[in-house]
Amino acid sequence: MSVDAKQAPREAGRAAVVQMRGISVEFPGVKALQEVDFRLLPGEVHALMGENGAGKSTLIKALTGVYTPTAGVTLLDGREVSFSGPADAQDSGISTVYQEVNLCPNLTVAENILLGREPRRFGAVDGRACRARAAELLADMGLHIDPGSVLAEHPIAIQQLVAIARAVAVDAKVLILDEPTSSLDQDEVAELFRIMRVLRDRGVAILFVSHFLEQVYEISDRMTVLRNGRLVGEHLTADLSRLDLVSLMIGRELGALAEVERLAGQAGEEASTVPVLQATGVGRKGSVAPFDLQINRGEVVGLAGLLGSGRTELARLLFGADRPDSGQVRIDGKALHLRSPRAAIAAGIAYCSEDRKGEGVVADLSIRDNLILAMQAANGWARPIPRKTKDQLVEKWIKALDIRPADPDALVGKLSGGNQQKVLLARWLITKPKVLILDEPTRGIDIGAKTQIQKLVAELAQEGMAVVYISAELEEVARLSHRVVVMKDRSKIAELDQHATVDDIMRLIAHVDERSEAVAA
Amino acid sequence: MTSTRPLDRFRSSPLLWPLVALVVLLAANAVVRPSFLALRFQDGHLYGSLVDILKNGAPTLLIALGMCLVIATRGIDLSVGAVVAIAGAVACSSIVGAGDPTSAKAAFVGMGLALALCAVLGLWNGFLVAALRIQPIIATLVLMTAGRGIAMLITDGQIITVRNPTFRTVGAGFLLLPVSILIAVAVFVLVAIVTRKTALGLLIESVGINPEASRLAGLRSRTIRWTVYVFAAICAGIAGLMISSNVSAADANNAGLWIEMDAILAVVIGGTSLAGGRYSLAGTLLGALIIQTLTTTVYSMGIAPEITLVFKAVVVIAVCLLQAPKVRAVLLRRTPRRPARPVSDAEPAAAQHAQTPTASMVEKVAQS
Amino acid sequence: MTTSATPVKGKAPLGAILRGRSVPGRVVPVIATFVLFVLLFGVGAARYEGFTSGQVVANLFIDNAFLIVIAVGMTFVIVTGGIDLSVGAVVALSTMVAAASLRAGLPAPLVVLLVLLMGSTLGLLMGLVIHYFEIQPFIVTLAGMFLARGLCFVVGVESISIKDPTFRSFATAAIPLSQNVSITWSVVIALALVAVAVWVLHRTRFGRTAYAVGGSESSATLMGLPVAKVKIGVYVISGLCSAIAGLLFSLYMLSGYGLHAVGMELDAIASVVIGGTLLSGGVGYVLGSLLGVLVLGVIQTLISFQGTLSSWWTKIAIGTLLLLFIVMQRVFMRRQP
Known part of the structure; x- marks a missing residue:
């Protein structure tokens, strides 16, 4: 099977709306992206695949102007572009919807959709026209909610759809959906996919990032796989089996999972x-x-x-x-x-919350302090765990769970999600x-x-x-x-x-x- | 002073700029007025400008210590100035009303009463913040607004003067050094030991950084928050006793006016973020000293004392700005690392698993 | 806060009844403030003769015109989630600059311009520092407060009285509303400002963006809104309002003094909070703040009519009211801690 499937015959006729060539993003001592090629065709759902750290978010940020690439060119409709930030990218038709709903919960649905480009009359925002326009956009997506209602009154899933409505309202040519489904249930995902298909059929190029393989296979037409900051390949979804995809993403196989079983x-x-x-x-x-x-x-x-x-x-x-x-x-x-x-x-009883950042780790404390926190709390403040015991415990658990970096003084907030989860687990395991x-x-x-x-x-x-x-x-x-x-x-x-x-x-x-x-x- | 931690931290260190600022201030004083650094020993008392700075800075330091812990839990206590006024008012009116207003007993009863009331006020603030979960800045605004009214209610709007030698000792007495310095130092050492030698400091920081995660880890978040407000109020009470004892009078209108601002400034200059979390007692000490040195400097340079405020503003802005680019520099260094970290997370894991026996099997599948 | 299973509820039955459609609980505090104002006024009317006279109401505005102006500016700042502690000091500085430059013989219009320019510039500087150096508004405006108070004493330590004829005539001019009731130009200016502020905050893009910034600054940035412009802008507005209030205050006192308006920032914040604005930002009304000021004004009037109550009861009353409204906000808004 060809890893380097650069041209897919079925789309040969369509010109890419976004073309990134030889993109590298470097930070002092780190090559986050190395000479990555990427293209996005109009009217497709394109999944960007890779493990955490593969460079997915870096690529998105390079595209939307959050990061400036150290090498390579980005073409939008064939013209070279360089954005100063998400707002600038948005003005050129590239809208992004993030995992956490980035809207203002205190404003109405209509305001959230149209803020910054509301219809105006005599210099003032025309509230009625605003709501009408928002209702129109929502109805377009098959969403029937009161545009005058406050956003916070709606469940997260609806808020996410409102965010997409906002992204679409600018007549986006490119819609980037970064992990939009992680807090949605199955019904809501189905709704989201329905809307994505509507938009795709209208010719919008959709870039979709998700951890859920099932969803990627359900919705995407094509995928680009990254690993360790490099392009691994671009494939039609139909041509790539799940097992192949996973091995491309992790560059190894599922032996460990078999062992779990x-x-x-x-x-x-x-x-x-x-x-x-x-x-x-x-x-x-x-x-x-x-x-x-x-x-x-x-x-x-x-x-x-x-x-x-x-x-x-x-x-x-x-x-x-x-x-x-x-x-x-x-x-x-x-x-x-x-x-x-x-x-x-x-x-x-011990409990690791689903909300790792909000209810789990204490970001600004070191790995050491996080590990002993539950035990210390159980002991009470007046009976501190002796330094020596602490060091032994911490050393033992960092090793046992392979927490990286293995530095007890590293701040937990700077660890990757997986390592934060391990810290959290270890915190509880210490309490036996x-x-x-x-x-x-x-x-x-x-x-x-x-x-x-x-x-x-x-x-x-x-x-x-x-x-x-x-x-x-x-x-x-x-x-x-x-x-x-x-x-x-x-x-x-x-x-x-x-x-x-x-x-x-x-x-x-x-x-x-x-x-x-x-x-x- | 407490453990090796302040020393460790010093190198990297949020304490560096405050220390530089303090040294520059002292040096400037010494240059303008060489006698500034001189200490005299007279009648068993130590005199000198440095001693004066410490003595006048003692109330601010005390309040800043309480404020520091409150801020560490993500809180703030705007009411301390009002509490200062209340403490003085209660102590003085109790002493004046006692059978023998000059006796030691009257002084102790008065001070005990004042501190007890302060503890109650702290409980009140803690109740609003920890139990009713009202934003600290608003919750304590209530007592800040009403507190001076209460103090005036106690003194009936008058300035109450007392003549009690025991009471006078707290703010104006000498035990080689002024007693107020000794009290402030004692409280400082006590707080340092209690928070850093036990786990209290860690728990406070944890609550400040992430209250919900702390609760789920089994911390008594509510009790901890409540405690720091009580502590802050008691610190303010002691400071209030010092201030009114120093002038042997209770002035409900002006005692401790704006001292909450000075205390917050001291904490912030000392490198503790108003967003809560990691705190520095040593930094707070430096912050309080900077503010007092500044005030003294302006006095000694013969500038109208009211203009101190301008210099205070300049120092605040300077210190904040000095700290800010540093923060930004750290952020700039931090941003590029973000993509790097997960990479280093995934890479070794991959390397490790590639060696599992089943690896070759799936590799074949992938190649087929 | 993490699952969609527990959506935030912000509806209040009372609000829904009042407008017949989905109205958030955020309006309730404003209505409560209005009810409170009417109640307090009713108490005064029932107990004291002459309380209901038109002039008492007019005096409510005359004596609080400057506070209304400050509270309006403060509303802008608080809606974005900030705070401005410098307002009282800027008022004092404005009276001082006005008095000193009039004494120096500058023409009145120039003095007004100078003061307004100074207030806006101070606000601009604070806004720039807050936004670009990411230092908490609390600290920056505290520094601003110290600076402004200090500058007062640089101008002069003593009180300076204003003898300029233009100022004096403007200050003493009464605008008759009926036979027995008259107001001052200060009231007209303050109310005009309220009208402009209502329009700007509720109807313009600038205003709506201010709400967005208060709701979630990071979201507002990602939505491509002009966050910097708005965040700095509100401090300029607050500075400008403080300067205008300073001018009104110098008309009221006919003097400039560094110790004018001590603690006025607290009154302003209290009015804004009592008027239903959330200190955490994103929710608030200009008219609510106006009502908040009027409630404080009625309390003062009540205490002065009562005669035997001492002035410190005002402080205690304001504190108690603050408490009431804060607790009410918790009940109606159910905000996350």
């Missing part, structure tokens, strides 16, 4: 029936309907469900992050009053928890770290720890778990045994609700 299998045989955590009738109004749950020693219990199904909320209740208003939790048979995370920690709750531990991190973390989970279960594993990637849940708890509409709807497949889970989630069934099918 093997370890999980072994653990499954050994999983005991000794309960560690028993929850009966635990629930919280408006959050999760009362549920029963038992977790045994050495068992990985997967929590599956769409975003908003209550999986994160359930985990937060078990940890006391939100206070349950009914039911009881027992640890090793002893009743536990879950009034705060502190009480849960004291009873041997009985129950470890992991909420999306592999989201947004590269495949190398992903497999390491999954392997670790399997190993921990083998050693007797009870693990609750939450992930949006059902394959991951099915592979790792001894039991899968399926969540839907904020309640627990089923419990599946070890032999549960992704299809089983999907069917349960899609059941009754025809709409989601259509998506799942």
Whole structure:
């Protein structure tokens, strides 16, 4: 199979709207991009693929003028361009929608779409014309929301679509979507894709970045793969198998994942029936309907469900992050009053939040301080952990989890996502928890770290720890778990045994609700 | 002073510019007036301009210490000036109202009462910030606005003068050095030891950097925030006692006027960010000294004392600007590293896994 | 804050009833302020004879014209998420410069121009430092406050009285509204300024961008909005408003003094907050701030009518009100901590 598929015959007739040739971006001591060629055709969805650090964001930033390339040329419609920043790029028809919704939550939908180019009358913003124009744009995309409503009142998914409406409102020739789907559930992704297709058919060139392979295969026509700042190849999506794509991206294979599977299998045989955590009738109004749950020693219990199904909320209740208003939790048979995370920690429960930056690591503290934080908090401020013990612990865990850089004094905020996740895991493992709750531990991190973390989970279960594993990637849940708890509409709807497949889970989630069934099918 | 950490940090160091500023100020004084650096020993007391700077700077330093911890938790306490006034008002009116206004007992009762009330005011601020979760700048604005009114209520709008030798010791007494210096130094050392020798400092910084992550890591974020506000109020109370003791009077209108601004400035000049997180007590000490030295300098150079403000503004702007390009330089150095880091993250992982036994197998698949 | 499962709710039933369509809870504090104003006024009317006379209302504006002007400027700054502590000091400096240059014999129009120029320049400088050096507005405007106060005393340590005939006639001129009620030119200027500010903040791109910056500065930048222009602009506006307020204050006092308007920044901030503007930025109304000033004014009037209450009760009352409104904001806005 040709890695260097420079010309794809089917598009030979169309001229590229964006053409980047020999782009290099260098920073002192670092070559972030090296002589990368990239082209974007009108009317296509083009996926930019690569692991974290492959240079995807650097390429996008070089295109939109955030970074100035040290070498190479960028052509827009055949003319050489060099942008001073995103605003400048936008003026030339290149709009970007980022992972985090970059709109103003305090303004109305209409203002968010049109701010900076509102229709005016006598120098004043014409509110009515503004709303009418916004309604028109939204209707164009098949979105029927009140343009006069405040943005913050809408769920994130709608906000994301509003961001796209804004991007489109400038008559964008090029639309860059940087991880737009990471906080959307399946329905919402389907909606987004529908809109992307509408735009594509209108001739907009869409550059799409996503960690979800399924989505990339569903929506994209062509992909460019980067690795370590270099171009690996450009392919038609239809011509490249998933396995080929993954090996192009990581330059190696999936051996580690196979090992995870093997370890999980072994653990499954050994999983005991000794309960560690028993929850009966635990629930919280408006959050999760009362549920029963038992977790045994050495068992990985997967929590599956769409975003908003209550999986994160359930985990937060078990940890006391939100206070349950009914039911009881027992640890090793002893009743536990879950009034705060502190009480849960004291009873041997640990929780890694899905929001690594916001609720996990303390960015401005060193790796050392982050690692010992939970243990220190449990000890209380008056009993500091002796320097020597601290150093031993830190050294041990940096090595055990392969945290990079292996410098205890490095600030955690400067680490990559995968390494931050490892720091977070180590923080809890130091406290020797009985129950470890992991909420999306592999989201947004590269495949190398992903497999390491999954392997670790399997190993921990083998050693007797009870693990609750939450992930949006059902394959991951099915592979790792001894039991899968399926969540839907904020309640627990089923419990599946070890032999549960992704299809089983999907069917349960899609059941009754025809709409989601259509998506799942 | 506390551990090796301040020394470690010094090299890189946010303390460098404040220290340079202080040295330049002192040097300028010494050049203009050679007697500036002289110390005299007389009647068992140490005299000299340097001693004066320390003595006059003691209240600001005390308040800045409390402010520093509050700022470290992402907070701010605008009410300390009002608390200063209240502390003085309570102490003086209690002493005046006592059976024997000159007795040591009256002084201790008055001061105890004042500090207790300050602790209550701190609890109040902490309640608004930690329990009701109101933005600190607004929450403490309430007491800043109402506090002077309360102080005037206590003194009935009058300036209360007292003649109590014990009370006078706090602000104007001598024990080789002025007692106020000794108190301020004692509090400084106490805070340094308590926060840096225990884990309190780490927990405070953690709460300041990321409150929610800290809560989920099992920290008592709320208690910690509450505590620092109480501490700040007590520091302000002690400073208030010092100020009113020094003049043997309680002036509800003018005692501690703008001292919250001086304290915040001291903290910021000392390199602690108003955004919370990492804090520096040594920096705060330097900041307080810079501000006081500046004031003293203006006095000693025979310029109208009111114009001190202009110099204060100039120093603030200068120090902030000196720190700002540095921040920007660091940012400039940091930006290019960002793409590099994940690379170094992925690379070794790749190298490591390429050696797994199954590697060759998938390689074949990929080539086929 | 991370999942779409818990969208931020900003609706208030009361607001929805009032306008019959989706109205955010942010209007509620303004309405509450208005209700409070009416209530306080009602209390005064019920208890004191003569409280309802037109002149009492007119005096409310006459005595607070300068505060209204400052609060308007402050609203702009706070809407962008900033704060301006320098306003009181700039007012004092303006009175001082005006008085000193009039004493030096400069013609009145030139003096006015000079003062306005000075105020805007100070605002511009602070805005530039805040934006380009990324230093917190709190610190920069604090430095601005020290600088302006200090400069007052550089001009002169003593109070300087204004004897210029133009100024004096302007200050004493009364505009009769009816037989018994008259206002001053200061009130006209202040209200005209309010009208202009309402238009600029609510209806122009500049104003809407100010809200955007207050909602999320990084988003506003990525949306390609002129963030720098607006962020610096609001401080220029605040500086200009402070200078205008300074001129009105010098008309009111007919003197310039470095200790004029001490603590006025606090009154201005309190008025703005009581008027329903969020100190975290992104939400606020100019008319709300006007109402906030009037509420403070009514309280002062009440206390002066009462006679036996001492002036410090004003401070305590303002503090209590601040507290009430802050707690109310928490209830209605449900902002993230």
